[in-house]
Amino acid sequence: MENQSLRLKLRVWRQASSQAKGAFETYELAAVPVHASFLEMMDLLNEQLVREDKEPVAFDHDCREGICGMCSMYINGRAHGPQRGTTTCQLHMRHFRDGETITVEPFRAAAFPVLKDLAVNRSAFDRIQQAGGYVTVNTGNAPDGNAVPIPKTDADEAFMSAACIGCGACVAACKNASAMLFVSAKVSQYALLPQGQPEHRERVLSMVEAMDMEGFGHCTNTGACEAECPKGISVENIARLNRSYLAAQLSGGGTSAVATSD
Amino acid sequence: MDVNLINLDMKLDSKIPSGPLAERWKHYRSTVPLVSPANKRKLEVIVVGTGLAGASAAASLAELGYKVKTFCFQDSPRRAHSIAAQGGINAAKNYQNDGDSVYRLFYDTIKGGDYRAREANVHRLAEVSASIIDQCVAQGVPFARDYGGMLDNRSFGGTQVSRTFYARGQTGQQLLLGAYSALNRQISKKQIQSFTRHEMVELVIVDGKARGIIAKNLVTGELERHSAHAVVLASGGYGNVFYLSTNAMGSNVTAAWKAHRHGAMFGNPCFTQIHPTCLPQAGEYQSKLTLMSESLRNDGRVWVPSRVEDAQAIREGRLKASDLGEDRRDYFLERKYPAFGNLVPRDVASRAAKDVCDAGHGVAPTGLAVFLDFEDAIRRLGRSTISARYGNLFEMYEKITGDNPYETPMKIYPAVHYTMGGLWVDYELMTTIPGLYAIGEANFSDHGANRLGASALMQGLADGYFVLPYTIGAYLSSEIRHAAPSVDHPSFVEAEQRALDLQNRLLAIKGKRSAESFHRALGKIMWEYCGMARSAEGLRHALGLLESLHHEFWSDVLVPGSLNSYNPELDKAHRVADFIELGRLMVWDALTREESCGGHFRVEHQTPEGEALRHDEEFAFVSAWEYHGPDKDPVMHREALNFEEVHLTQRSYK
Numbered sequence: 001m002e003n004q005s006l007r008l009k010l011r012v013w014r015q016a017s018s019q020a021k022g023a024f025e026t027y028e029l030a031a032v033p034v035h036a037s038f039l040e041m042m043d044l045l046n047e048q049l050v051r052e053d054k055e056p057v058a059f060d061h062d063c064r065e066g067i068c069g070m071c072s073m074y075i076n077g078r079a080h081g082p083q084r085g086t087t088t089c090q091l092h093m094r095h096f097r098d099g100e101t102i103t104v105e106p107f108r109a110a111a112f113p114v115l116k117d118l119a120v121n122r123s124a125f126d127r128i129q130q131a132g133g134y135v136t137v138n139t140g141n142a143p144d145g146n147a148v149p150i151p152k153t154d155a156d157e158a159f160m161s162a163a164c165i166g167c168g169a170c171v172a173a174c175k176n177a178s179a180m181l182f183v184s185a186k187v188s189q190y191a192l193l194p195q196g197q198p199e200h201r202e203r204v205l206s207m208v209e210a211m212d213m214e215g216f217g218h219c220t221n222t223g224a225c226e227a228e229c230p231k232g233i234s235v236e237n238i239a240r241l242n243r244s245y246l247a248a249q250l251s252g253g254g255t256s257a258v259a260t261s262d
Numbered sequence: 263m264d265v266n267l268i269n270l271d272m273k274l275d276s277k278i279p280s281g282p283l284a285e286r287w288k289h290y291r292s293t294v295p296l297v298s299p300a301n302k303r304k305l306e307v308i309v310v311g312t313g314l315a316g317a318s319a320a321a322s323l324a325e326l327g328y329k330v331k332t333f334c335f336q337d338s339p340r341r342a343h344s345i346a347a348q349g350g351i352n353a354a355k356n357y358q359n360d361g362d363s364v365y366r367l368f369y370d371t372i373k374g375g376d377y378r379a380r381e382a383n384v385h386r387l388a389e390v391s392a393s394i395i396d397q398c399v400a401q402g403v404p405f406a407r408d409y410g411g412m413l414d415n416r417s418f419g420g421t422q423v424s425r426t427f428y429a430r431g432q433t434g435q436q437l438l439l440g441a442y443s444a445l446n447r448q449i450s451k452k453q454i455q456s457f458t459r460h461e462m463v464e465l466v467i468v469d470g471k472a473r474g475i476i477a478k479n480l481v482t483g484e485l486e487r488h489s490a491h492a493v494v495l496a497s498g499g500y501g502n503v504f505y506l507s508t509n510a511m512g513s514n515v516t517a518a519w520k521a522h523r524h525g526a527m528f529g530n531p532c533f534t535q536i537h538p539t540c541l542p543q544a545g546e547y548q549s550k551l552t553l554m555s556e557s558l559r560n561d562g563r564v565w566v567p568s569r570v571e572d573a574q575a576i577r578e579g580r581l582k583a584s585d586l587g588e589d590r591r592d593y594f595l596e597r598k599y600p601a602f603g604n605l606v607p608r609d610v611a612s613r614a615a616k617d618v619c620d621a622g623h624g625v626a627p628t629g630l631a632v633f634l635d636f637e638d639a640i641r642r643l644g645r646s647t648i649s650a651r652y653g654n655l656f657e658m659y660e661k662i663t664g665d666n667p668y669e670t671p672m673k674i675y676p677a678v679h680y681t682m683g684g685l686w687v688d689y690e691l692m693t694t695i696p697g698l699y700a701i702g703e704a705n706f707s708d709h710g711a712n713r714l715g716a717s718a719l720m721q722g723l724a725d726g727y728f729v730l731p732y733t734i735g736a737y738l739s740s741e742i743r744h745a746a747p748s749v750d751h752p753s754f755v756e757a758e759q760r761a762l763d764l765q766n767r768l769l770a771i772k773g774k775r776s777a778e779s780f781h782r783a784l785g786k787i788m789w790e791y792c793g794m795a796r797s798a799e800g801l802r803h804a805l806g807l808l809e810s811l812h813h814e815f816w817s818d819v820l821v822p823g824s825l826n827s828y829n830p831e832l833d834k835a836h837r838v839a840d841f842i843e844l845g846r847l848m849v850w851d852a853l854t855r856e857e858s859c860g861g862h863f864r865v866e867h868q869t870p871e872g873e874a875l876r877h878d879e880e881f882a883f884v885s886a887w888e889y890h891g892p893d894k895d896p897v898m899h900r901e902a903l904n905f906e907e908v909h910l911t912q913r914s915y916k
Contacts, residue, residue, distance in 0.1 A: 033545050044547060047778060050820060064510070064549060065552050066658065068345050068346065069340070070341045090662065092664075116481075121337070130446040133443055133446055134447040135400065135443070136447065137444075139731065142397045145395045145427075151411050152408060152409050159404040162436060163435070166340055189404065195402045196402050
């Protein structure tokens with residue numbers, strides 16, 4: 001097992017810039033160790049390309065331990081590849097077969113333009129967070145951390161929502177390229193905590209409005225996002241967002257156009 | 263070794279306030295010059311790095327009214343490597359009624375750091391620790407709670423109280439997202455301008471003061487000039503000098519190194535932390551090492567087979583861990599350190615693991631791993647409790663190794679994790695360049711020669727939320743008369759030209775080896791000679807190897823692609839070039855420090871039991887190094903450490 005390696009054919013999306021037209025290129029790797037991670041396999045490919053004085057494949061990555069959310073890649077038709085609950089950086093080559101052809105594409109969504117090859121621009125996510133993904137509290141004016149008890153079940157549930165790593169797999173997996181799972185996870189985290197209550201209504205309205213403005217698609221409840229989410233963020237968050245959104249609209253707050261879910 | 267030992271204390275004014283230790287920070291805060299709100303609006307601050315320290319500083323400064331620009335090389339501020347911190351954050355809340363106090367946290371940190379940190383800084387850190395928790399809770403950070411709704415705590419290595427607050431094994435993530443949310447709020451209010459996929463490639467100094475940076479837009483390759491009244495480096499640590507470390511792939515020393523080249527002294531560069539609970543290296547192709555939170559040592563027991571034959575059989579797959587009964591296991595931490603057992607500080611646990619592996623008891627095919635076993639804990643507490651505490655870590659372990667830690671013990675080995683050294687800063691967190699600050703892991707200040715678990719998050723947030731927003735006023739209050747310099751100032755033009763020349767030079771070499779291959783070679787030299795055990799002979803040898811590597815790099819590196827484009831290979835080559843220079847400085851520092859302390863273990867200096875042996879009379883100082891060029895020897899300055907409160911003893915965790 002330790003010395004096993006794979007011979008692989010890679011079909012990789014190459015695109016020089018956002019404006020350029022992209023196409024698949026095929027590469028062969030002769031000996032990929034089975035215990036290497038998918039990104040380490042990409043490192044081997046790049047090392048090979050650099051040695052041949054060719055341009056290496058651009059891809060986003062950083063922590064390589066499944067938490068920063070920087071890595072993306074659409075592998076064999078699935079965001080972050082075939083293993084459930086796993087980011088690309090934590091996907092290991094033992095899940096592939098010798099001789100296999102692997103197709104690697106960028107996350108595709110109108111709101112995530114390709115920067116180069118497999119790297120896409122996900123700054124739309126930051127702008128959605130800036131629209132309300134916070135509690136208004138300046139440094140220094142917080143009460144004691146135990147002043148407001150929070151039931152353990154609420155704290156745990158808020159944590160589950162807060163575990164989102166903002167990678168965008170939910171968008172890439174969705175046929176409508178909807179960002180509802182991402183947005184609802186943040187809205188839910190605060191909705192479940194007493195600290196999030198004062199601004200809850202404004203938050204849900206303005207975050208949904210920002211999401212719509214970024215050009216993400218509508219949610220049609222297929223659940224593909226939950227299935228591909230590397231952190232197991234539940235679609236219950238979307239239900240919670242919809243309830244909050246409706247309540248906020250009925251209570252007359254906000255100016256957002258239409259609810260984005262049906 | 264001919265070392266340029268100079269004692270130029272006037273160059274190193276640590277600005278530690280006088281008076282009783284516990285009163286200093288309070289007194290400082292009450293007397294530090296203030297900047298009026300009307301003037302704050304006119305003052306601009308650049309913050310490089312958006313991890314816990316950078317994001318919290320940027321948000322807090324913006325809340326005060328300063329105009330802030332933040333820079334990060336990642337595609338979003340939320341991805342800074344603080345996100346990967348797992349275990350928790352310390353605070354002297356004493357919620358558990360187990361005898362904790364500000365003094366005890368201060369004392370544990372000084373002792374844990376093996377008496378190589380400043381008392382005044384560490385006391386301040388302990389004082390503000392409680393406010394950090396309050397702030398994070400108010401931001402909506404979902405810390406773990408008990409059934410009554412109160413915040414839960416766990417204990418951590420090097421302490422005997424439970425003062426660590428946590429959010430499962432993702433505390434860093436949750437704290438960073440809290441700071442990121444505060445940052446976002448200020449971005450939406452236009453108090454902060456955020457630049458992502460940007461790397462600082464030069465520091466701009468005007469009339470002796472830090473006045474801006476040259477940042478590279480990593481997507482277009484363009485160089486940009488940004489001016490400000492002060493520059494804050496929150497660019498993290500330099501563990502990636504070892505190539506294999508628990509740091510993110512992009513973590514680098516370039517911003518700090520540019521500052522060093524311009525005169526910011528580098529403090530205690532050789533103080534690196536080797537973390538005891540990481541996944542062992544599996545092969546040459548490996549790009550990083552993954553940490554398993556130290557909190558696992560709360561319930562996991564560390565052992566190796568007592569008999570070398572058994573260890574060999576396990577390495578060869580003829581025996582499994584479960585085949586060995588209690589009588590054939592050596593719980594070496596519990597045996598050697600009965601008082602602290604599996605919870606000894608990181609440096610002690612790491613060296614103990616190295617010792618048993620060097621003696622032939624290692625359990626992975628490489629011989630470089632020990633067991634971390636949860637069998638007892640699962641029997642005692644039940645699988646569901648263990649799962650609630652460490653579920654995500656167990657999953658992560660299984661994903662990477664293919665082994666299930668509920669059934670079979672984890673295999674762990676020490677790996678480079680954190681750098682206590684960093685840019686030298688005074689009490690106000692200012693470097694030796696006026697107007698240039700360093701916070702978080704980028705500075706050297708609070709952890710001495712060894713950092714205690716769950717203290718990095720504490721220090722990053724302390725610096726950003728509660729220290730820098732006060733201390734930067736001391737400097738900015740005298741800058742209100744000056745506008746930020748124009749980016750057409752000759753200093754900006756020159757700095758941009760330097761950055762451009764360097765990149766052109768790298769592209770022009772057109773050698774045969776990738777930047778990555780040089781990085782790997784550098785890592786091997788550093789791990790071999792400047793890692794867990796260091797000797798004068800090995801370090802001298804390393805200096806020669808590094809010199810050759812430096813020359814090879816500049817004559818044989820192959821950087822494909824072009825200048826004005828998205829070119830990660832060029833950026834990597836730039837970072838590796840700086841790492842090679844840093845490696846040399848670390849070796850100099852390790853060679854000069856003729857003692858063992860904390861993470862710095864010189865084999866010539868150990869107690870008869872093999873523990874680190876300090877030489878306080880000669881080495882109770884901070885080494886602060888001055889740069890004189892890539893081919894010139896660096897010059898060391900010393901800041902004496904005066905211990906008024908704590909009595910120096912040889913650390914004992916027995």
